Amino acid sequence: MGLGQAVAKLFASEGARVVVGEINVEKGQETVSRIKEQGGVALFVQMDVRLQVDAERLTQAAVEAFGRLDVLVNNVGVQINKDVVDTSEAEWDFVVDTNLKSMFLCSKYAVAQMRQQGGGNIICVSSLSGLVGNGLQASYNASKHGVIGLVRSMAVDHAADNIRINAVCPGSMNTPLTETIPEEKLAPYRNANLMKRFAEPIEVAQALLFLASDEASFVTGSVLVADGGFTTL
Numbered sequence: 001m002g003l004g005q006a007v008a009k010l011f012a013s014e015g016a017r018v019v020v021g022e023i024n025v026e027k028g029q030e031t032v033s034r035i036k037e038q039g040g041v042a043l044f045v046q047m048d049v050r051l052q053v054d055a056e057r058l059t060q061a062a063v064e065a066f067g068r069l070d071v072l073v074n075n076v077g078v079q080i081n082k083d084v085v086d087t088s089e090a091e092w093d094f095v096v097d098t099n100l101k102s103m104f105l106c107s108k109y110a111v112a113q114m115r116q117q118g119g120g121n122i123i124c125v126s127s128l129s130g131l132v133g134n135g136l137q138a139s140y141n142a143s144k145h146g147v148i149g150l151v152r153s154m155a156v157d158h159a160a161d162n163i164r165i166n167a168v169c170p171g172s173m174n175t176p177l178t179e180t181i182p183e184e185k186l187a188p189y190r191n192a193n194l195m196k197r198f199a200e201p202i203e204v205a206q207a208l209l210f211l212a213s214d215e216a217s218f219v220t221g222s223v224l225v226a227d228g229g230f231t232t233l
Contacts, residue, residue: 001175001176001201002173002175002176002177002201003075003125003170003173003175003201003204003205004020004022004031004075005027005030005031005034005201006201006202006204006205007073007075007201007205007208007209008020008031008035008042009031009034009035009038009040009205010202010205010206010208010209011071011073011209011212012035012038012040012041012042013038013040014209016040016070016071017040017041017042017065017066018032018035018040018041018042018043019042019043019044019045019058019061019062019065019066020032020042020043020044020045021045021047021049021054021058021106022044022045022046022047023046023047023048023049025044025046028044028045028046029044031044032044043061043065045057045058045061049076049098049102049105049106050097050098050101050102050105051105052105055102055105055106055108055109056109058106058109059072059106059109059110059112059113060109062113063113068113068117069110069113069114069117069120070114070120070121071120071121071122071123071212072106072107072110072120072121072122072123073123073125073208073212074102074103074106074107074122074123074124074125074147075125076098076099076102076103076125077098077099077125077127077140077144078094078095078098078099078140079095079137079140080094080095080139080140081136081137082136082138082139083135083136083138084138087138087139091139092139095139095140095143096139096142096143096146098143099140099143099144099146099147100143100144100146100147100150103124103147103150104150107122107124107150107154107165110122111154111158111161111163114158114161114162114163115158115161115163118162119161119162119163120162120163120164121163121164121165121211121212122151122154122163122164122165122166123165123166123167123168123208123211123212124147124150124151124165124166124167124168125147125167125168125170125208126144126145126147126148126151126167126168126169126223127140127144127169127170128169128170128171128225128227128230128231129141129144129145130144130145130146130147130148130167130169130223131145131148131169131223131225131231132231147167148167148169148223151165151166151167151221151223152221155220155221156221159220159221164211164216164217164219164220165220165221166211166216166219166220166221166222166223166224167222167223167224168204168207168208168211168223168224168225168226169223169224169225169226169227169231170199170204170207170226170227171193171198171199171226171227171228171230172189172190172193172198172199173198173199173200173201173204174198174199174200174201175201178198186198192230192233193227193228193229193230193233194228194229194230194232194233195228195229197228198228199226199228203226204226207224207226210224211224
C-alpha cells in the first residue's frame with residue numbers, strides 16, 4: 001500500500017467522504033473499493049494532475065457529490081535519476097509538471113472553492129528531498145523544494161480566507177515499489193536515518209491526518225518532517 005491509499009483509507013475511517021483522483025483506473029478503483037469495504041464513503045475520478053481541466057474537474061466532482069471541499073491532499077511524485085546534463089527537457093518537464101505544477105493546479109481550484117465556502121485545508125506532500133540535496137535527482141529535488149515554496153506562499157496569501165496550507169516531508173517508506181528492490185540495495189537507505197528503518201505509509205498518513213484536523217488549528221505555512229531523523233544527521 002502506498003501513501004495515497006493509506007491517507008485515503010485513514011481519512012475515510014475518521015469520517016471523511018473521500019474523492020480519489022488517480023490517473024491509473026485500477027489503482028483508483030481499488031482504493032475506493034477498500035474504503036467502501038470498511039464502511040466509508042468514496043468516489044473515484046480518473047484524472048491527470050498535470051492538466052488544468054482535470055484539476056478543475058476534481059474540485060467540481062467533490063462539490064457535486066458532497067456539497068463542499070474541506071481538505072485537499074496533494075500527493076504525487078515521480079522521479080528520474082539523472083544530473084542536469086543528462087536530463088532532457090522532456091524529462092525535466094515531466095517531473096516538474098507532475099510533482100509541482102500539479103499542486104499549483106489542484107490548489108488553484110480548491111482555494112477558489114474553499115474561499116467561497118468560508119475556509120478549508122490544503123496539505124502538500126513534499127519529501128525529505130525538498131529539504132536536502134540528493135545526487136542524480138536534479139529534477140526531483142527541484143520539484144520537491146518548489147512544493148515547500150508554493151506552500152509557504154499560499155499560506156501567506158490565503159490565511160485571511162481561513163485556509164490553512166501545510167507541507168509534509170516523508171522519508172523513505174515501505175511501499176509496493178520498495179518490495180521489488182533487493183534488500184542489499186535498500187539497506188544503506190534504511191540505515192541512513194536515526195530509526196534504522198523505513199516508515200510504514202500509515203505512519204506518514206497520521207501526520208497528514210493531524211494537519212487536516214482541528215488539533216492543528218494554529219498550524220499553517222509549516223513543514224512537518226516525518227523522515228525518521230534523516231535530516232538531523
